[in-house]
Amino acid sequence: MPANAKSLEILEHNRAHIPGGVVSINRATQPELVFVKGEGARIFDADGNSYLDYHGAFAPHFLGHNDPDVTEAVIRVLRDGASLYGSGTTTLEGRLADLICECVPWIESVQLLNTGSEATYQAIRLARAVTGRDHVIVMQGGYNGWHNDVACNLMTPLATLGPRVSPGEYPFLPISAGIPEAHRALVHPVNFNDLDSVEWVCKKYPVAGLITEPILQNIGIVHPKPGYLAGLRALADRYGFLLVFDEVKTGFRHAPGGYASLAGVTPDVAVYGKALANGYPMAAIAGKRALMDWFAHPDLSKRVLLAGTYNAHPVPTVAAIATIERLLANGGEVYRRVESLGERMEAGLKALLAKAGITAKVVRQGSAWCTYFMDHAPVDWHDLASNHDAVRDERMRRAMIEQGVYFFPLQTKQCSLSAAHTEADVDYTLAAFGESVG
Numbered sequence: 335m336p337a338n339a340k341s342l343e344i345l346e347h348n349r350a351h352i353p354g355g356v357v358s359i360n361r362a363t364q365p366e367l368v369f370v371k372g373e374g375a376r377i378f379d380a381d382g383n384s385y386l387d388y389h390g391a392f393a394p395h396f397l398g399h400n401d402p403d404v405t406e407a408v409i410r411v412l413r414d415g416a417s418l419y420g421s422g423t424t425t426l427e428g429r430l431a432d433l434i435c436e437c438v439p440w441i442e443s444v445q446l447l448n449t450g451s452e453a454t455y456q457a458i459r460l461a462r463a464v465t466g467r468d469h470v471i472v473m474q475g476g477y478n479g480w481h482n483d484v485a486c487n488l489m490t491p492l493a494t495l496g497p498r499v500s501p502g503e504y505p506f507l508p509i510s511a512g513i514p515e516a517h518r519a520l521v522h523p524v525n526f527n528d529l530d531s532v533e534w535v536c537k538k539y540p541v542a543g544l545i546t547e548p549i550l551q552n553i554g555i556v557h558p559k560p561g562y563l564a565g566l567r568a569l570a571d572r573y574g575f576l577l578v579f580d581e582v583k584t585g586f587r588h589a590p591g592g593y594a595s596l597a598g599v600t601p602d603v604a605v606y607g608k609a610l611a612n613g614y615p616m617a618a619i620a621g622k623r624a625l626m627d628w629f630a631h632p633d634l635s636k637r638v639l640l641a642g643t644y645n646a647h648p649v650p651t652v653a654a655i656a657t658i659e660r661l662l663a664n665g666g667e668v669y670r671r672v673e674s675l676g677e678r679m680e681a682g683l684k685a686l687l688a689k690a691g692i693t694a695k696v697v698r699q700g701s702a703w704c705t706y707f708m709d710h711a712p713v714d715w716h717d718l719a720s721n722h723d724a725v726r727d728e729r730m731r732r733a734m735i736e737q738g739v740y741f742f743p744l745q746t747k748q749c750s751l752s753a754a755h756t757e758a759d760v761d762y763t764l765a766a767f768g769e770s771v772g
């Protein structure tokens with residue numbers, strides 16, 4: 335009997351009524367595992383196997399699975415009888431907005447949503463409303479959600495991209511069918527770290543906004559070059575578009591003020607999700623009051639519609655409050671802890687790769703890292719797609735899973751430590767990595 339027999343049985347059952355057998359087809363993986371429990375740094379599958387988890391459900395579990403403080407806050411709010419009213423404001427949403435503004439000093443005003451995609455959607459709509467323009471710039475290798483404007487490209491194959499282009503934009507392969515041609519014409523993907531291409535697009539089209547993760551984290555970890563984010567800020571000011579930092583993956587994970595606070599560059603709008611509520615569906619769009627007030631504009635022809643039956647539902651709202659309170663506790667002890675675990679992991683991985691004589695680069699930002707099988711850290715998706723050994727990467731990931739360490743089995747997917755991981759977990763992971771690449 336295969337080690338995943340029970341998982342296969344559940345998958346087979348679910349295929350009857352769910353396309354592909356799985357909700358969100360990007361979760362369909364090899365090996366086919368069905369997880370039934372998460373606790374701290376570990377996840378457990380239906381066949382009774384346990385894994386050290388570095389996938390973290392695409393990164394929200396920054397405190398670890400089912401963090402006791404967050405769980406307690408959720409149970410308490412339900413016991414207290416809080417419900418969803420859909421009428422008027424609540425003290426909980428006010429408290430969460432206060433906390434977000436406390437964490438990110440440049441932010442004056444916040445709106446709450448359920449998912450990162452909703453937040454990026456609203457950011458682009460806001461940019462169009464405020465500027466009266468339609469075109470948007472996105473990044474090759476960036477992921478900002480599933481809606482039409484941003485689902486135009488992610489890991490577009492080299493065969494479609496063709497040779498490196500700068501300045502300019504690439505042909506792209508939407509990651510979804512059903513995006514209208516007219517819509518595609520408004521979206522301009524450029525290379526990350528390429529200011530000339532941003533300027534090239536601005537000279538050609540009336541650009542409403544540029545949305546980017548300030549450090550790409552959906553193709554591993556691609557750092558901005560020194561001066562790049564400040565250069566985007568300067569171009570936004572020169573050409574009058576809104577600079578939107580998508581901090582859905584980086585916000586609250588890298589610092590309370592997000593990656594923007596580490597980079598020292600202030601966007602016009604930022605969006606958050608994931609680590610904000612440690613695994614509960616909560617997202618935020620935030621910025622200066624003058625901009626955010628467009629969501630409540632007294633002139634209805636200018637008001638940007640932001641609505642949602644479940645926005646600021648009490649369960650994810652208290653989860654976010656409890657998460658942020660933990661992140662701010664003891665002078666940010668959580669961040670110091672994951673940084674030290676991250677350092678241990680990075681040093682260990684580098685030593686193992688050197689010992690095995692493998693050409694590779696380990697790139698890390700705090701709790702998140704990626705191993706690239708190429709001779710330099712990639713500067714953008716084109717560079718990565720041209721040089722990274724994807725086959726070796728996926729082979730390594732499957733070998734890790736066989737040893738009880740869950741790296742998402744798709745090339746360059748970021749690994750994420752949580753505050754629930756321990757030094758012993760890191761050491762176990764390193765031993766498994768040694769076996770996987772040796």
Ligand SMILES: Cc1ncc(COP(=O)(O)O)c(C=O)c1O
Nearest residue numbers: 449450451477478479580582583
């Ligand atoms: C940077 C970034 N932006 C936006 C999103 C979309 O968030 P959600 O899946 O909550 O809609 C994601 C999801 O992975 C993301 O990584």
